[in-house]
Amino acid sequence: MALLEVKNLKVKVEDTLILKGVDLTIERGEVHAIMGPNGSGKSTLAMVLMGHPEYEVLEGDVLFEGESVLDLPPDERAKRGIFLAFQYPYEIEGVRVSQMMWKASRSLGWDMGPMEFRRLLRRYYEVLGIGDFIDREINVGFSGGEKKRSEVAQLLTLKPKLAVLDEIDSGLDIDAVRVVGAALTKAKEENPEMSMLLITHYQRILNYVKPDRVHVMVDGRIVLSGGFELSLRLEEEGYEGITKGLGV
Ligand SMILES: Nc1ncnc2c1ncn2[C@@H]1O[C@H](COP(=O)(O)OP(=O)(O)O)[C@@H](O)[C@H]1O
Numbered sequence: 455m456a457l458l459e460v461k462n463l464k465v466k467v468e469d470t471l472i473l474k475g476v477d478l479t480i481e482r483g484e485v486h487a488i489m490g491p492n493g494s495g496k497s498t499l500a501m502v503l504m505g506h507p508e509y510e511v512l513e514g515d516v517l518f519e520g521e522s523v524l525d526l527p528p529d530e531r532a533k534r535g536i537f538l539a540f541q542y543p544y545e546i547e548g549v550r551v552s553q554m555m556w557k558a559s560r561s562l563g564w565d566m567g568p569m570e571f572r573r574l575l576r577r578y579y580e581v582l583g584i585g586d587f588i589d590r591e592i593n594v595g596f597s598g599g600e601k602k603r604s605e606v607a608q609l610l611t612l613k614p615k616l617a618v619l620d621e622i623d624s625g626l627d628i629d630a631v632r633v634v635g636a637a638l639t640k641a642k643e644e645n646p647e648m649s650m651l652l653i654t655h656y657q658r659i660l661n662y663v664k665p666d667r668v669h670v671m672v673d674g675r676i677v678l679s680g681g682f683e684l685s686l687r688l689e690e691e692g693y694e695g696i697t698k699g700l701g702v
C-alpha cells in the first residue's frame with residue numbers, strides 16, 4: 455500500500471477551479487519533487503493535503519496509508535504523520551516555539567518529559583543555526599530565511615511519515631540553502647522511512663535531497679513526470695521549453 459495516494463483531485467478556491475485532476479502516488483521512503491510556474495497550484499495541493507478549510511475539494515480523494523483523510527481536520531492529519539512546511543509560515547504572537555512544539559509532542563502521544571523534550575528541540579534548532587529561537591514567539595520578527603529554518607527544525611523534531619515542503623528553499627541565500635539541504639539529508643538519514651514531497655522552483659535543493667520522481671505541474675495538472683534528470687532538464691530548458699508540444 456502506498457503511503458500517499460492522490461486520485462483525480464479537483465479543488466476550488468473562492469469559486470475558481472485550481473486543481474483540475476491531480477494524480478500522485480508516493481511510496482514509503484520516497485522523495486518526490488513538484489516543480490512548476492507560479493500560480494500552477496502547487497501550494498493549493500500542499501494546503502489540501504494538510505486540510506486547510508478554505509480549499510474546497512470537488513472531486514477525487516486523498517488516501518494516507520490507505521484511508522481517506524479528506525474529512526479529517528489538520529491536527530488529526532498531523533497525528534497520523536503528515537507535516538507541512540508552509541511557503542509563507544504564519545506568525546503567531548504570544549506563543550513561543552517551545553510551547554507549540556511541546557503541545558505537538560503531547561498530541562502525538564510522546565511520553566518525553568518537558569526538559570528532555572526541550573533539549574531535543576533545542577538540538578534540532580541548533581542544527582539549523584537558530585538554537586535560541588525556541589524561546590521566541592512563533593515566526594514573529596524572524597527573517598524569511600529564519601522562518602524556513604524553523605520549519606525544518608520542526609520537521610526534524612516531529613519525524614513525520616510524510617513531509618510536504620512548500621518552497622523551503624525560496625528566499626534562502628546560498629549558505630542557508632546548504633544548511634537547510636544538509637538538515638533535510640539528516641532528517642532522511644535518521645528516518646529513512648520518511649517520504650517527502652518537495653515543492654520547488656529551483657533544482658538546487660534537489661542536489662541535497664535527491665528525488666526519486668520529479669513532476670511538473672502546469673495549470674492545475676501534473677503534465678509530466680520523470681526521474682531526477684527531469685529537474686536538470688527543467689533548469690536548462692525552462693517550463694515552456696519542456697512542456698512544448700504537450701498541449702498545455
Ligand atoms: N486563498 C486563495 N484565495 C484566492 N485565490 C487563491 C488562493 N490560494 C490560491 N489561489 C489562486 O490559485 C492559483 C494557484 O495558486 P497556488 O496554489 O498558490 O500556486 P503556486 O503555489 O503553484 O504558485 C493562483 O491563481 C492563486 O491566485
Ligand SMILES: [Mg+2]
Pocket residue numbers: 496497498541620621
Ligand atoms: Mg506556492
